Amino acid sequence: MPEMQDVKKLVQEIVERATGREQIEVVASRAVETDIMVYEANVESLTRAESIGIGIRVINNGRMGFAHCGTSDYDSVIEALEAARDNSRFATEDQFAALVAPDGVDAATLDLIDPEFHKPTLEEKIALAMELEALITRGDPRVTKVESSNYSEAEAEGFVASSEGIFAHTRETFAYISGHAIAEQDGDTRTGGGYSVSRGLSGIDVNKAANDVVSRCTELLGAKKPASTRATVIFDPRITATLLSIVGGSLSADAAQKGRSMFSGRIGEQIASPAFQLVDDPTEPRAQGASLFDGEGLACRRNSLIENGVLMTFLYDSYTARKEGRASTASAVRGYSSTPSPGPMALQLAPGELDQEELIKLVQNGILIRSISGVHSGVNPISGDFSVGAEGIIIQDGERKHAFKEATIASTIQRMLMGVVAIGSDVEWLPGISAGPSIAIENMSLSGI
């Protein structure tokens, strides 16, 4: 595997090959990963790997071509450059197709690296996954099996450079443990998963992850299929995060400009309850999506999307911004194997005052959703139709009553945002692009018997 210095030189050399009015952009990303899976106090698998990828975008006279390769081998990279050049000959000429120039915004000061990332030994990492498994097993007599207990870590480094003067470098570290267990009681079987995530092993909270697994796989034992009804629904922070990711995707300027967003043409309108404040802020270090630069090499910045329920802006990359004669919001999202498109990186819903128990008391009668399924098959982010499998706990007279399973909850995203009646204080910083607290949404359809 090449040193990052050599990759940097290679990236710069490719960019310098631009001739005449040709524009060239190169992204490179490298990751060094370790994954440990433990099962029944034995290492089931240990994966150690380094990988590198290079993506090359070429724009000639408003025509864009792209190619990528999973190696930094010189001949392969040159082959990719020539493939991108050839591809550009076949694209439709587009007056807005161009690479972005530096916009003078400085990158935030963000600490995305655990300085002690390399300190723990392989044995310590294995021991942590084993400890998680043991804690889950001992956590409750109803836990019958720990299906998986994993430790993963990665150190990722990347460059974006272009013939227009862009040069951005990022480096991040991640560590993550996750467990999944099965619990049984009186012939009923339930499962649950939990995790802890940090920039390095030292920041991981194994007890929190274990407690999460144990409570999630045991609390719904004895769940029954509920009767169909309409109800006020409380989302756990994990479910709120899923909802935010769907909403954030619809706030892409690309979707809005092409008429593929339920929020097209609605800037300045009330699209959510007045309590709803949504930002996309990759400069927030607690967010897992925190980043110094976007996919085009502009410094990430805080973008306020919804204020008091009013839609303030969409998220722009340089292409969608150019179409409207405005500036990019530095929201270009991509991997090395794809071209940039605008989207959220670190969505956060501003918390309210009440914790989850107080929300339950406030709601009096309704349901608490602990997990959902079928998001990719049951949520249409263009029409807004929303229908997902759900399990959780029925709330009666402000108290948790009994567990339910095998039900769906349904509405439309548009109605759900307007129907947010309370926002909790319990923000959870989760893996992924979104973080939020518990929220209560009125008048959703619960389908069961």
Added chain:
Amino acid sequence: MSSQLIERNVIDRAISEAMAQGADFAEVFAEDSRSSVASLDDSIVDELSAGHSRGVGIRIVYGETTGFAHTSDLSEKSILEAVRAARAVRNVGESKVIDQVGTSPKGIEPRDVKIDKQRQVELLRRLDAVARDQGDQIAQVVAGIGQSQRRILVANSNGLFVSDEQFRSRISVSAVAKGDTGLQTGYHTAALTLTLDELMDRVNIEDVAIEAALLALLKLDAKPAPSGALPVVIKGGSGGILFHEACGHGLEADHIVKGASVYANRLGEKVASDLVTLVDDGTVGSEWGTYRYDDEGNPAQTNVLIQDGVLVDYMWDRNRSVKENHEVSGNGRRQSYKHLPMVRMTNTFMLAGADQPEDIIADTPNGIYVAKLSGGQVNTTTGDFVFGTSEAYLIENGRITAPLRDTNLIGNGPEILSLIDAVGNDFSMTPGTCGKAGQSVPVGCGQATLRVSSMTVGGTADA
């Protein structure tokens, strides 16, 4: 490049080195894959993209412990480094002499298949025009055409040495229609395990655009789906997702061995209605889940899983078949050389029955008719699963009536399989992408028109 990705003597040295500390099994998996995709959006051919990746994954098994490492560098030095990284899982161990059985490579010579980019671009424009011609309310069209070419080489310490080449090609169109009630979407795809030229010769390309556009237009008039338990008739084709989720995943031996499936320890038992015979078959024509060899080098085969409602077998990969002393079944698959193989489905389908599809509908006084599914998800341990509709209608008095907005249906695998009370004599298959533990692989799903006597429909209207 020579016809083999790695020289045979390099592979032999890597396997010897991998086995040197008392391993039970070692495997070299090399892969070279190329992709070519062209896309159109907003009536502009906005992107042609080419991808190339190659590398090698080294798997070393000690009892129930697997070490794995991969590298994108195919040099001997780098491969041997990967072997040492994979061995890190075993710090101590005695070296033992391994008995390698030499066999000549099985497989095929790589084909040099060029993509005609001009033809791709012209086809995209035609898809766009045909979709927009279906109605003035078609507001947006996205079309994509792509081909992937994947060469693999698998060699292991049992003397297996197999190489193969797989082409997969796909044409897809998604349309957005805009009406008084907002936006609606339609999606259709044609995908086969063939080169792009072969696919274009095989399917009527314009039908892909027409299907997507008509579906979006149809749903402009759609009513909210009902909420509650109803009889559900599922049209032949994409309904195969029902079986993929309701029992397919639960019959994968990795879940079975860990007791994380409702179907564990139930061989020989009745797990479905008598009408259900379920097969997983990686050898079907050029369907999306078809291949000659799986990613452990074993040939794809026809596996009957449920016979007349009785569970007869599971699907297997190398590690689980060794643990349970069972034959492999050609179901060991991986997304790429960067991933460990695991048990995966290929083409999973229920065999056709005897009823006329129209009779099944006429025999259903009230319910819903699902003509197209969009995907699903299952918890194999509890058997609870969902699947989503992208084309569905009400059935009123034995007739198909109003179209319905997209919704999810939810059920429990074994319960739903026992409630299948009619199976049609039609049959078709559809392509899909199956995700499991972070890895995506192409699969096929198929079934005949069938009825589930009661299933929970997750809409918003009173049932």
